[in-house]
Amino acid sequence: MSAIRHALTITREGDFAAWYQEVIAAADMAEESGVRGCMVIKPWGYGIWERMQRLLDTRIKAAGVQNAYFPLFIPLSNFVREAAHVEGFAKEMAVVTHHRLISDGKGGLIPDPAAKLEEPLIVRPTSETIIGDAMSRWVQSWRDLPLLLNQWANVVRWEMRTRMFLRTTEFLWQEGHTAHDSREDALSETMRALEMYRAFAEEDLSIPVIAGEKPENERFPGAVGTWSIEAMMQDGKALQAGTSHYLGTSFADAANIRFQDREGTQQLAHTTSWGVSTRMVGALIMTHGDDDGLRVPPAIAPFQIVILPMLRDNDGDAALLEYCDGLRATLATQQALGEPLRVLLDKRPGKAAQKRWDWVRKGVPIVVEVGARDAEGGQVSVLRRHRLWREDAKSDFEVMDKTRFASAAAADLTAIQRELFEQARERRSANLATAASFADLEAFFADDKRFPGWVEVQWSKPSGADLAPIEARLKALKLTFRNVPLDAAPAAGPCIFTGAPAVERILVARSY
């Protein structure tokens, strides 16, 4: 092999946005649907989402949260009750106004004026209000609390600008909604969900994240406090990958979620909500993808190992397949990362080389090629996706004893899971800086060619009208506040914006 011939035509370095789209197409994850901002999620993309669902759902249930399902449609009057919430979502709402179509006389269909709804229904952009409505009926006594619910659902937000997986008009997510008898308990649940997301991102997806509190201007509409996990993409931008909100009592007030406490007095419940969406798939692509396509961490790979027989369309194929199936059966009895190995024996007709590159682009962690020579020698040729092209080209395949491979596979996958995390974490560490002054911050982001990492600054945390000018100064640099890391060092010295004594350290970055 002379020159490296990458599986994609666009590199991350060349055009990151175009590269992102090429990965989605090349890994066969999703495609446009013809409806504005809506995508068809194809089996490989959906398979990854299903793995995310399974692992996160396990964590959710382990915390004592129960799944339920609430309607897609929310009566307008129900939605309208929490003022700040409405203000935040009103401009991106899909509305159902009719329940029947009639012919327009020209071969088309139009809404039937006679079938206009008494009250419009909105398509949920999030379910605080309708779940709050149910909670108001389900919560009567302090004994009914905490009420811990979650739903897996689709939601619709009519965003101006869409990008596959990152911001689609319709997206899939889970939304946790809980009600508690005290602020402390609700806050504790908010933080529990945040920590759950951190562990999910880092342990299951190998995506390093920084968990912290959002500043006031980045809060969820109607929330008292919003926390997020932020991940650094390979172009240096930040992606908010999950959020957890403490909603105080305002949503309970709007939905009338009240309970009688131990003393017999009526109290408003304290509620929380928290969510993670299909945006995580985008985070996965931009964290682990390379110039050969996607790389999927073993914990969420629909297939962790693909066995690829080098079929020759001759009499030897039967024996080769038998050899491969033996390997598959051996692997299937083993466990890695707490679950049985997911192994595919790719028997499809077609050229083996073509199939190999298909799996490379999809990012299967381990591709095991088995040819006649391997079978005769009791061997296999192992390609580890995350190390492709890393060394001299010939060594991408490791020829090893079949039995030895089978017995080491589980540990191998566990190691890959960790290595992907380490690679991403090292990249992030190398691009995290601090700025002692606003001038430093400006200087850091002045060079557009430079990799735009994240910068931690100290600030005095002004609010309301005092926060707006700071936001504007950041916006001029295309920057936003990300969050105040939970583990940030204490502030000391002046605020870089106001010069007043700083109260905390906050991350600033370009973002999606």
Add this chain to the structure above:
RNA sequence: CGGGGAGUGGCGCAGCCCGGUAGCGCAUCUGCUUUGGGAGCAGAGGGUCGCAGGUUCGAAUCCUGUCUCCCCGACCA
């Protein structure tokens, strides 16, 4: 929603300015030869040119409207 770009077989594109009944590469199918780092040759199939109107003898091409995608802003999981 503003500013720019683009929609032509599955994918990537040419043709459009200067209207005359659609072409190239890849992919697919067939045959032969190949076969362990993306095979070669030969042949074949596949498109009402995003959609709707209009102009014209005739529209992928000109005009109007509209939908969708991409980039830059404003909005956001």
